[in-house]
Amino acid sequence: MQAVIPRQAKMIEEKSEKLGVSKKELMLNAGAKLADLIIQCNAIENGAAPGDTNVVFLAGSGNNGGDCFVAAAELVYKGYNVTVVNLVKSPQTELAQEMFAKLPEKVKKVMGYRSDNIEAAIEAAELDYMTIQDKDVSALKKKKEPSPVERLFIREKQRMNDVREAVVSADILVDGVFGTGFRGELENDIKAIFAIGTGAYKIALDVPSGGDSAKGTVAQGIFKADETLCLGSVKFGISQYPLRKYCGRITVVDIGIPPKACELSSKERRYIRLDRNSLAGFPPRREKDANKGNFGSVLVIAGSSSMRGAAAFAVQGALRTGAGLVRLVSVDKCIDTVSVLAPEATFIETESDDYGYMLYDSSKDAILEAMKKAKSIVIGPGMGVTNDTKEILRFVVQNAEIPVIIDADGINCIAEDIDIIMNKKSELIITPHPGEMARLLQCDTKMICDNRITVAEKYAEKYGIIVVLKGAGTLIADANHTAANHTGNPGMSCGGSGDILAGMIGSIAAQGYQSFDAACAGVYLHGLAGDAAADKLGEEAMLPRDIVDSISEAFGILKEMQNQDD
Numbered sequence: 001m002q003a004v005i006p007r008q009a010k011m012i013e014e015k016s017e018k019l020g021v022s023k024k025e026l027m028l029n030a031g032a033k034l035a036d037l038i039i040q041c042n043a044i045e046n047g048a049a050p051g052d053t054n055v056v057f058l059a060g061s062g063n064n065g066g067d068c069f070v071a072a073a074e075l076v077y078k079g080y081n082v083t084v085v086n087l088v089k090s091p092q093t094e095l096a097q098e099m100f101a102k103l104p105e106k107v108k109k110v111m112g113y114r115s116d117n118i119e120a121a122i123e124a125a126e127l128d129y130m131t132i133q134d135k136d137v138s139a140l141k142k143k144k145e146p147s148p149v150e151r152l153f154i155r156e157k158q159r160m161n162d163v164r165e166a167v168v169s170a171d172i173l174v175d176g177v178f179g180t181g182f183r184g185e186l187e188n189d190i191k192a193i194f195a196i197g198t199g200a201y202k203i204a205l206d207v208p209s210g211g212d213s214a215k216g217t218v219a220q221g222i223f224k225a226d227e228t229l230c231l232g233s234v235k236f237g238i239s240q241y242p243l244r245k246y247c248g249r250i251t252v253v254d255i256g257i258p259p260k261a262c263e264l265s266s267k268e269r270r271y272i273r274l275d276r277n278s279l280a281g282f283p284p285r286r287e288k289d290a291n292k293g294n295f296g297s298v299l300v301i302a303g304s305s306s307m308r309g310a311a312a313f314a315v316q317g318a319l320r321t322g323a324g325l326v327r328l329v330s331v332d333k334c335i336d337t338v339s340v341l342a343p344e345a346t347f348i349e350t351e352s353d354d355y356g357y358m359l360y361d362s363s364k365d366a367i368l369e370a371m372k373k374a375k376s377i378v379i380g381p382g383m384g385v386t387n388d389t390k391e392i393l394r395f396v397v398q399n400a401e402i403p404v405i406i407d408a409d410g411i412n413c414i415a416e417d418i419d420i421i422m423n424k425k426s427e428l429i430i431t432p433h434p435g436e437m438a439r440l441l442q443c444d445t446k447m448i449c450d451n452r453i454t455v456a457e458k459y460a461e462k463y464g465i466i467v468v469l470k471g472a473g474t475l476i477a478d479a480n481h482t483a484a485n486h487t488g489n490p491g492m493s494c495g496g497s498g499d500i501l502a503g504m505i506g507s508i509a510a511q512g513y514q515s516f517d518a519a520c521a522g523v524y525l526h527g528l529a530g531d532a533a534a535d536k537l538g539e540e541a542m543l544p545r546d547i548v549d550s551i552s553e554a555f556g557i558l559k560e561m562q563n564q565d566d
Contacts, residue, residue, distance in 0.1 A: 376507075
């Protein structure tokens with residue numbers, strides 16, 4: 001599914017207008033779709049008649065507010081009790097002003113913001129939010145002649161009480177305050193309003209207010225939605241945590257944007273939210289007369305005496321994802337273990353140092369010969385970081401003419417010597433988790449987590465590689481595309497899961513898929529397998545081996561999804 005960043009969403013709206021669908025038409029369509037969703041939610045969540053249902057819109061001053069005004073008018077005509085709270089300013093855009101002016105008299109309107117005069121008075125009186133919030137004005141209301149500052153206290157308390165009463169009364173509460181343009185921090189009184197306790201079903205327009213729809217970060221006090229209604233297209237930032245957990249269920253609706261308006265120029269980065277339609281043609285059809293040679297050969301260079309499981313998981317991931325042949329290069333103790341767990345694989349034994357890690361000089365000729373027979377290479381899981389393993393990785397990168405997937409210790413080798421990837425002959429896919437990405441950039445993990453999209457894109461662009469930045473909402477980025485995944489669950493947060501993923505991507509690449517497509521398909525299928533394992537065993541009890549065992553079930557789910565679309 002195509003996703004967009006805020007700048008692209010604006011470009012699409014402008015192109016839509018040039019193609020004959022005006023912004024006003026888009027707003028009317030958006031408001032109608034919002035009203036439809038509210039009616040559906042009321043039927044499911046409340047089951048109450050329209051006359052017994054209070055719908056409250058928290059409206060901003062821009063076009064998101066305009067969408068709310070359109071929906072409010074429709075719902076009033078259908079018998080709902082509707083309140084509009086202008087929470088920031090009065091409507092500022094021409095369209096929002098027009099829609100606000102058309103609101104029926106039955107719509108209750110609450111001015112939930114401070115006027116410019118009040119703002120000036122508060123500043124002149126050197127008051128702050130907490131001074132007003134904590135002030136008890138009951139005694140002031142009884143005074144015959146309150147002072148100007150006391151009148152200010154009374155007015156501000158009344159404003160906040162009006163907003164609170166509206167929010168508390170809501171059966172359905174709609175956030176149309178800031179939308180996709182939000183950056184920075186929320187003001188204290190906005191945070192206080194969002195924090196009001198209510199049992200209402202909460203709907204956010206495009207993105208919960210307080211969320212950055214480009215980066216996926218959140219401001220303190222963000223609106224927490226039960227459902228986010230994406231108008232026209234998904235905004236890419238909501239694929240990322242922490243923002244994703246404030247969105248609730250994500251619903252995408254068509255608001256009449258012409259398909260040609262969504263066609264971006266070749267200079268624009270393409271954003272994708274992975275779904276079954278993103279994986280068209282996967283898995284490949286297996287003809288009746290097919291043989292193992294039709295499904296590719298994966299060379300796995302992994303493992304050591306003390307880290308045998310990593311190699312086993314990479315091999316099993318590749319086998320279970322359909323590769324015709326999987327060959328492991330490793331030390332003898334690792335091969336002894338993997339041959340029991342995955343007897344379908346074949347093996348090339350290398351000499352080891354005193355600590356059980358592969359040696360370079362004695363293994364390079366065998367590795368080169370094996371590379372000539374392979375269609376993809378997976379390198380790194382459990383390999384260790386030594387001078388010899390770094391040289392093995394350098395040798396593979398400089399000689400391989402097929403896709404190379406670098407995981408785990410392979411990434412740690414690059415972190416110590418970035419020159420390893422500078423003379424590549426083929427496409428490289430690296431699969432770091434945030435800690436490994438932090439080592440690559442020599443920064444802390446928090447910086448990576450706060451800037452996941454930017455980090456993945458810039459690193460991919462700088463080195464001409466594909467970056468699979470793992471974690472909730474795993475990102476896949478190359479020089480021109482960024483995809484975000486939404487399958488998977490916290491039960492996959494266990495050592496070994498990433499080794500399986502590396503093997504799966506290698507297997508799909510070996511079957512003839514382009515490297516970026518192979519990475520996307522591997523990530524999506526890996527998450528589906530994790531979800532299937534969690535359904536059977538629970539997130540707490542599942543292990544990486546259960547992900548391997550559930551890959552077949554994941555294929556079944558994927559095929560069932562695709563058949564539903566046929």
